[in-house]
Amino acid sequence: MRTDTTDTTQDLYESRTFVFILVITIFRLIYGSHLNALPDEAYYWAWADKLDLSYYCHPPMLMYFIAAVGRFVHNKIIVLRLVTAILTAGSSVYMFHFANLLFQDTRRAFYTVVLSNLTLLFMAGSLIATPDVPMIFFLSGAMYHFYRATQDGDAKQWLLAGTMTGLALVSKLVSFLVYLSFFLYLLLPENRKWFKKAIPYAVFVLSLAIFSPVIYWNSQHGWINFGFQLQHGFNTKPNPKFPRWDKFIEFLGSQVGLIGPILFVIFFVALFAVLFHWKRASLQEKFLACFAGVPFLFFLALSFQKKMEANWPCFAYVPGILLAVAFYERAMQPKRLGRALWNAHLGYSIVVLVVLLTHIYFPFLPIRKDRTDEYFGWEQLDAGVKAVMTQYPGYEIAANRYQLASEIMFYANVPVTCFNIDSRQNQFDIWQDRATFQGKNYLYFDTGKEPKPGIIEAFERLEFVSQFPLKRGDKVVEDIRVYRAENYRRQE
Known part of the structure; x- marks a missing residue:
């Protein structure tokens, strides 16, 4: 029986969690509203304009959210x-309730939410629209409801677990790894008693039924979505340099960057x-190890x-941070060094986020190839593209890379042909019939000093007509060069 003091403490940390999630969500909205769409975000927006059951690279869930909002x-x-x-706020809510369910302690659940949201993984993820964002939300829900289902056998929890799993699959194909986590647990x-009952099997079928439209779409498009992800994630030929220790170390380094060096070591x-x-x-620890260990060790081995x-x-770091918190309170908190390391991680996380978030708007770090440049300059495409279109009426707009084509579509609101010559296949290849390119004239937009040889050979005449910069303040982020490309004649 809980005392009044316990109830008050529980309510206090529930309120603190609500306020924290609300405040950080509002901050993210205000902060991110002045950043340009990254090339992949513009690409996903183009997908959302043409809703489908799936797409070349990913299932469609992110695009459904974009279209709905x-x-x-x-x-x-x-x-x-x-x-x-x-x-991201929804994922944090699930993390709080799951931590409270595991630890029976809203204080620990509150600090788990704060800790996770101070990582680069959660902060960057909340500012970039990628399929990872809905995947993490739905897998967080699947994990929470699955744990509750196995604890009390509630059919509603089983059905929620299956539904959330299916929606995670419709978000990103890597979600299939959660089945192995379920099975191991x-x-x-x-x-093991659950293997003798019908409901886990029914829930498994339910999740696949939710995913079935993606399967159908792939069956109609040569299984390209599945094939792309398999080729992207695996080497299809034996690697003579195996094991690649350089790639292994690079992967570990990237994971350290996502959640911070001290927290990563604790995890x-x-x-x-x-x-x-x-x-x-x-x-509880075994549960978290099943759900954190499967994705982490899978990609660690592939590296x-x-x-x-x-x-x-x-996704490994949703259960992984919970596992780290449990380990800290059991093995590290009683020791002065353990508490010092924990506090050092919190200080490190705050400093890194403040520095990075400040640098994005007021660049001061001496970074040679600054990836934050990608957040700026793209909105200038609107005026640049329309000025050239006014000079050369009747020409269609074209680019060779999906990134530039998508940004032009996003900011200039004009249809764009993406030639994709000598480049990796992408969604534009599904939308476009290359036979319709023949004989057409285009205003071709490109970056760099010269177009690819394949582009030059694709036209009877290619003439440079204009150039304009994309700027981040006074810094030129990218030079956009425009060509008058006449009579497309490439034989596919």
């Missing part, structure tokens, strides 16, 4: 930032402490053969 909000940037901020002696030690002392670990992108195992 776009029906009520007409500022494109605000739409992108609303989608990411709200979904059900293999524990305490949970790493906590995960392997559970794995090496499996019999002594609590059921020996090729480059892994930093965000691919991102």
Whole structure:
């Protein structure tokens, strides 16, 4: 029976969590509203303009959110930032309730939410519209409801777990790894009884049913979505340089950057402490190890053969941070050094975020290739593109890379042909019939000093006509060169 003091403390930290999530969500919306759409964000916006059951690179969930919010909000940037901020807030709510369920302590749940939101993973993820954002939200829900279902057997929780899993699959294909996490947890002696019941199998079928439109779309498009992800994530040929220690170290470095060096080490030690002392670990720790360990160790192993992108195992850190918090309070908090390390991580996280967020708007760091430049200059395409169109009426607009084509579509609101010559296949190849390019004249937009040889050869005549800069303050981020390209004649 809870005392009045306990109730008051619980209510206090619930209120603090609500206020924290509300304040940081409002901050993200205000901060992100002045940033340009990144090339991939503009690309996803183009997808959302042509809703489908799936797309070349990813399933469609992010685009559904963008399209839904776009029906009520007409500022494109605000739409992108609303989608990411709200979904990230939803993930934080699930993290709070799950931490409270595991630890029976709203204070610890509150600090878990704060800790996660101070990582670069959550902050950057809340400012960039990618398929990871809905995936993390739905997998957080799937994990929470699955744990509750296995604890009390509530059919509603089982159905919610299956629904959230299916929606996660419709967000990003890497979500399939959660099935292995489910299976490993059900293999524990305490949970094997569920293999004798019908509901886990029904829930599995439910999740696949929700995902089935993506399967159907792929069946109609040569399985390109699945094929792209397999080729993107795996080497299809034996690698003579295996093991690639350089890629392995690079991957570890990227993960350190996502959540901070001290927290990453705590997570790493906590995960392997559970794995090496499996019999002594609590059921809660085993659950978190199943859900954090599967995606993290999967991509860690793959990093020996090729480059892994930093965000691919991102969901591992939702249960992973919970596991780190549990390890800290059990093994580190009683020791002065442990508390000092924890406080050092919090200080490090705050300093890194303040420096980075300040640098984005007021650049002061001496970075040679500053990736934050990508947040600026693109809005200047509107005036630049329309000025050239006025000079050369009747010409269609074209680019060769999906990034530039998408940014022109986003900011200039004009249709764009993406030739994609000598480049990796993308969604534009599905939308466009190359046979219709023949004989047409274009205003061709490009970056760099000269077009690719394939572009030059594709036209009877290619003439440079104009150039304009994209600027971040006084700094030229990109030079856009425009060519009059006449009589497309490339034979595909």
